[in-house]
Amino acid sequence: MLTLYHHPFSPSSRFIRLILSEYGAAFEERHINPWERPQELLILNAAGTIPVMVENEGPAICGPGPIMEYLDETRGYAIGDRRLMPDHPDARAETRRLVDWALAKFDVEVIGHLVRERIYKQIMPKSAGGGEPDSAALRVARANIDHHLKYFHYLVASRRWLAGDRLSFADFALAAALSCADYLGEVKWNNEEDIKNWYARVKSRPSMRPLLGEKVLGMPPASTYADLDF
Amino acid sequence: MLTLYHHPFSPSSRFIRLILSEYGAAFEERHINPWERPQELLILNAAGTIPVMVENEGPAICGPGPIMEYLDETRGYAIGDRRLMPDHPDARAETRRLVDWALAKFDVEVIGHLVRERIYKQIMPKSAGGGEPDSAALRVARANIDHHLKYFHYLVASRRWLAGDRLSFADFALAAALSCADYLGEVKWNNEEDIKNWYARVKSRPSMRPLLGEKVLGMPPASTYADLDF
Structure with a gap:
């Protein structure tokens, strides 16, 4: 199970929600107000930024770039033509x-x-x-x-x-x-x-x-x- | 042949020079003063930032993240244990x-x-x-x-x-x-x-x-x- 820590109007969080949906990956949501820098978030990401994603009991994947690459590395092959990262x-x-x-x-x-x-x-x-x-x-x-x-x-x-x-x-x-x-x-x-x-x-x-x-x-x-x- | 557009004291450029050396990839250098935003650079990278790398007659690879990934994708396998991107x-x-x-x-x-x-x-x-x-x-x-x-x-x-x-x-x-x-x-x-x-x-x-x-x-x-x- 994937858990996404995000805010509905954070552009980088929106990006991750879009590509999770495109990759057919279900996820649970935790709404975060980034300006509050809540403890729940800082434990996962010392930078205090969103989005952060956690898969099962795994480590936090922090930031839109690392989450995008992780998603493609773990699910890209399985979705074939719908993959959003080119090959070349x-x-x-x-x-x-x-x-x-x-x-x-x-x-x-x-x-x-x-x-x-x-x-x-x-x-x-x-x-x-x-x-x-x-x-x-x-x-x-x-x-x-x-x-x-x-x-x-x-x-x-x-x-x-x-x-x-x-x-x-x-x-x-x-x-x-x-x-x-x-x-x-x-x-x-x-x-x-x-x-x-x-x-x-x-x-x-x-x-x-x-x-x-x-x-x-x-x-x-x-x-x-x-x-x-x- | 790789060509790197960089400045000696740009931290992101230094990063690319280090990993080019670690990957054993020879490259030609073009010194760029980023504050001048020279035409030579803007043609390659509309953002006007360095580092930018070009391989042979290929398109410009812009920014430290994309260059790092490109280098690993095109040379990582060949250098075996010295690879700087983990597998997992x-x-x-x-x-x-x-x-x-x-x-x-x-x-x-x-x-x-x-x-x-x-x-x-x-x-x-x-x-x-x-x-x-x-x-x-x-x-x-x-x-x-x-x-x-x-x-x-x-x-x-x-x-x-x-x-x-x-x-x-x-x-x-x-x-x-x-x-x-x-x-x-x-x-x-x-x-x-x-x-x-x-x-x-x-x-x-x-x-x-x-x-x-x-x-x-x-x-x-x-x-x-x-x-x-x-």
Whole structure:
């Protein structure tokens, strides 16, 4: 049995939930508020970050990259054509590059600001740093998001999927990150048709359905969030 | 033929140079000043970061994680016992977790500040942001480094090597990061005996020798830097 420690609006956690679903791996969930750094989490991951996954009585697998590789190493062969890691070393490198981009670079420059300021800080008590979003951080995120979208647009305009001709982990990493911004209405979909079409294709997968039904208390999603034909 | 685009004092680049040497893979070097974001680099890696590696006429392999995995996938089997990625999925996950820690978390909280403020800014022209180090950034790095060292100490006190009983990629990732701080005399080695002994063991490997001979113009290394019995 797999247990996943995650938060519903953590982009890296969303990525792992998506690929667990794609790999047909059932899992139990433990909701974690990462800003609380609970003891339960710190025992598993000294870095205090999510997602963390535990299989049976095994050691904690920490972070989206290590969990992705573990999942592919332990289940990839068994799911045949539905595998999300390509076979060729060049294509594997491209997939990993774009997973890193979506969950690290894009997170630091855009998505992390949006999620922290507009979601986490609305849930956090004032004593823990909750409250009004920091408008400087939001300005940074909003200035950066278009540059990233243009680059993703450039990639999917020349490829069928983000990392190449086949659906891969990279598509789910980017969809996980974008879904958080999309919930908040922070993605201008009208500017770039190819990236919009790409997102519509990923969004229509059954693995996305649970995420599209989730809500932040008191903050309804943008109208396009769960709309498959947005 | 492999070509590596790197800077001598970029911790992630040092990591790749170390593991290329450990894997017995010859490579050509191109020195890159990452703050210049040269066109030659941007064509290969839109993120503008180093290290980047190219094999023959193949596509660019970007970033320390993807390069490490590529190297192991294309050469790991051939080097047998000297392989730096363990076989078991749990041990692989632990290795990757600690590589991420050394090159991402440790870099953001400590090493990146030290290298940027005390090395890159000394080399950069004033017009590009060079000059005196930002003392606030150095204060942050110096406040954080002891917490990281304590954690690494805790790990190597209970294991032969950083990620377990065998030498792995994790050891070289941490040694690469620490070597930059050590050049600057920013590591207090006297506090924790086990981590010092661990570093002495890694430092004595032939792969470390080229790094220990490198100097920043006008800034000699700390006295212990190249001393194997420091």
